[in-house]
Each structure stands twice: as C-alpha cells, then as structure tokens.
Amino acid sequence: NAGVTQTPKFQVLKTGQSMTLQCAQDMNHNSMYWYRQDPGMGLRLIYYSASEGTTDKGEVPNGYNVSRLNKREFSLRLESAAPSQTSVYFCASSGNSQETQYFGPGTRLLVL
Amino acid sequence: AQSVTQLDSQVPVFEEAPVELRCNYSSSVSVYLFWYVQYPNQGLQLLLKYLSGSTLVKGINGFEAEFNKSQTSFHLRKPSVHISDTAEYFCAVTAHNTDKLIFGTGTRLQVFP
Numbered sequence: 001n002a003g004v005t006q007t008p009k010f011q012v013l014k015t016g017q018s019m020t021l022q023c024a025q026d027m028n029h030n031s032m033y034w035y036r037q038d039p040g041m042g043l044r045l046i047y048y049s050a051s052e053g054t055t056d057k058g059e060v061p062n063g064y065n066v067s068r069l070n071k072r073e074f075s076l077r078l079e080s081a082a083p084s085q086t087s088v089y090f091c092a093s094s095g096n097s098q099e100t101q102y103f104g105p106g107t108r109l110l111v112l
Numbered sequence: 113a114q115s116v117t118q119l120d121s122q123v124p125v126f127e128e129a130p131v132e133l134r135c136n137y138s139s140s141v142s143v144y145l146f147w148y149v150q151y152p153n154q155g156l157q158l159l160l161k162y163l164s165g166s167t168l169v170k171g172i173n174g175f176e177a178e179f180n181k182s183q184t185s186f187h188l189r190k191p192s193v194h195i196s197d198t199a200e201y202f203c204a205v206t207a208h209n210t211d212k213l214i215f216g217t218g219t220r221l222q223v224f225p
Binding site: 035041 | 118121144146154155156157158161163202211212213214215216217218
C-alpha cells in the first residue's frame, strides 16, 4: 500500500519549458488535490478534483492545467514555466471533506 | 469563504516544556478543523481533527487541541515536548459543504535540548 505517490521528486526547468507532474493514489479516494508550498505562505490549493471526471480551480490556478485521468491519477501540467512557479508541489487525496487528506512526498521544482 | 490565521510563525521551546500553537479561523458556516505536521523534507501528515462532538480533541504523539466556537480558535497543545517534535505545524479549515481545505501559513516549532 503506497498511499500517494508523486513523480518526479526533483525537476529543473528553463523559463518557457513545459512539464507534467504525476500523482497517483491507491486508497480508492474520490477527491484529489494539487497544492504548492512557498516559504511563509503555507500550502495553497491550485486545483482539485472532487470525483473522477471533474476538476475545479483553487486559490492559485493561473499557469496550470490538470487532468483527472481516472480515479487513481491526477496530473498537473505547466504549459510554459515561469520563475514564479518555483515551488514545492504536493498532491493529496481524501475520501471526502470530513476525512483526512493524505499527502505525497512532494516535487521540488526550480524554474530558471 | 474560510480563512485561517496562525499567529506565530516560529515558536522556540526547550525540551520537556509545554507548548501552545495558536490558530484562529474565520467562516460564516460550520467547519471542520485540522492540524497537520510536516517534518523536514516530507509531506504533511494528520495530527488531529475536529468534526463534531467533544471540543477537546486528542491526536497522535501526545498532542491535543481545543475547539472554541465563541473565540473561533483551535489551538494545539502538548504538555511536554521532545526534540523529535521539531517540525512545521499547519492548521487547516474546511466548510461542511465543500471539499476544499484552507491552510494557515504554518508555525515552525523548534525544540532545544
């Protein structure tokens, strides 16, 4: 039982490059989330998916797109990376709002 | 909309001393409240949560928190901290009618020997 897995763990991009962050969960959870963590700002929600086939914007969606590929997988895409997107990205999943969110180990992204 | 304020960005404390990490929230509807801990270079894990019922909630590693509706607070406490409690602690809130969890900016607890 791996919980929530994220790939890659580290990534360096040049401004303007694109990439996709992958997330998968094996807990049969309906809801999945993408957050970014920046010093002094806590975690901010980028996008979330309350169920397979649905996605909604969070607090900071600009510059990102998501895909809920199936119940297990939720990917985050940066179409044209900018230095302001340098951050640590966390994926999480939960059964519903009353339940614990389980977090992946994070992806550290540096955009030069 | 909901919001969370963690009043202290850093809390230094000596080992075996008590500690309180403060959290206040704002919401026009009923909420669920959570405390998460993040150890260095790791993801977040749940310490405890308040959904309903008793306002005193006990969590893992000897932590507890008290929900105070009149003061809109959910402060985290531990009577005697260990070096291993050094970490960042996040308070979070979600409304009953949404899946979105709103996090505070975090409190870095540093325990000194």
